[in-house]
Amino acid sequence: MAKNFYNPNSAPYYDPKTDRRVVFITGGNSGIGWFTILHLYLHGYVVYIAGRTESKVLTAIDEIKQEAEKRTTAAGDEALKRPLGELSYLHIDLLDLSSVDEAAKQFASKEKKLHVLINNAGLMGVPYELTKDKYEVQYQVNYVSHFLLSLKLLPQLQAVVDEGKVQPRVVTLASVGHNFAFKHFAPSDTINKNPNVIYTWVRYGQAKTANIQFASEFAKKYPDILSVSVHPGIILGTELYNYWKKLPVIGWIFKGSSWFLDKSIGVSNEEGATASLKxxxxxxxxxxxxxxxxxxxxxxxxxxxxIARDPEFAKLTWDWNLEQLNERGFHLKG
Incomplete structure (x- = not known):
């Protein structure tokens, strides 16, 4: 790991039998989420991986366990003595808010406490589309679904606060791409404009700006729970770019520019995961x-x-989305 990156090996190790530390993470069958889970597992965390496709997550779990075995063996006797964590699958579809609600219920039926929530999964640079819940697709997947999930998991986070041993944490993946939101857009603005090649990135910026606003507003409302947002880095080896890579003509241009960016300023998936892990x-x-x-x-x-750090905009984004979710029957206090 490059020396200017957080070294996850410096973090404490836990034995899940005596000090159960529970994590809920969205995504994780590939990309930075995969490496985030790997290191959490190596450190003894009990990780619930919430994803849409069970087969992909179960395959990732097998691969993570194999990689963990290789690394502990290579690290020697001390590492071999450390207990590993636990990995479990939970179904969630961020395109369907009822699925998000159900995932929170399923988790609550399994665990009374949640030490770390990582809002990791995301969608980037896709054409304009409204979800079944009537949100612009990038806004729902990146922000609204995680907003709902975080509030639904508050009882388990608060249980850790009440226990008084450690502070629970909510880590929300943002992006330097939040700067594509070149002005303050009202949360109700779906930015359905042409050309898509430009405005898809503006919509992405709007969603990631909302992620940053969420983290800061959550911190104000729940000061005993650590809430932060993070840009993991320019990571080209991720499924987020699949849509652009598959386009005719543009795809070739995108692949070429991606190669250059990767070699010049890009970071690997594991390096990108270090921010979330810290x-x-x-x-x-x-x-x-x-x-x-x-x-x-x-x-x-x-x-x-x-725009992202403006407290009035952050409050407006929070209040409007809370109202919208309550109108849809999710009964949030927030």
């Missing part, structure tokens, strides 16, 4: 000192755009 595992990051902050590649504290 915020999930590092004891030096606390709610008292760091709540609501925005971080970048490697876990370095950073400054989001003026």
């Amino acid at each position: 915020l999930a595992m590092d004891p030096s990051v606390t709610a008292a000192e760091d709540n609501g902050k925005y971080y970048s590649t490697g876990g370095v504290e950073d400054t989001a755009s003026k």
Whole structure:
């Protein structure tokens, strides 16, 4: 790992039989989520991996366990003595808010406490589309579904607060792409404009801006729970770019430019995961000192755009989405 990246090996190790630390993460069968789960598993965390396709997540679980075995064997006797964590699958479809609600219920039936929630899954740069819940697709997958999930899992997060041993954490994946939102867009604005090749990125920026606003507003409302947002880095080896890579003509251009960016400023999936891992595992990051902050590649504290860090815009985004979800029957207090 490059020395300017957080080293997850420096984090504490736990024995799930004596110190059960529970994580809920969306996505994770590939990309940075895969490596985030790998390191959590190596550190003894009990990880619930929420994804849409069971077969993909179960395959990822097998692969993560195999990789963990290789790494502990290679690291020697001390590593072999450390207990590994647990990995389990939960179904969630971020395109369907009723599925998000059900995933929270399923988790609550299995665990009374949640130590770390990682809002990891995302969608990027796709054509304009409304979901069955009547949200623009990138806005729902990246933001609304995670907003709903986080509030539905509040009882399990609060149980950790009440226990008083550690602070629970909510880590929300944002992106430097939030800067594509070049002005404040009302949460109700789906930005259905042409050309798509431009405005798909504006819509992405709107969603990722909302992620940053969510983290800061959540921190204000629940100060005993660490809530942060993070840009993991420019990562070209991820499924997020699949739509653009498959397009005729543009796909070839995109692949060529991606290769150049990857070689010049890109980071690997594992390097990208280090930011999430720092915020999930590092004891030096606390709610008292760091709540609501925005971080970048490697876990370095950073400054989001003026729009994303505007407290009035953050409150407006929170209040409007809370109202919309309650109108849809999700009964949130927030």
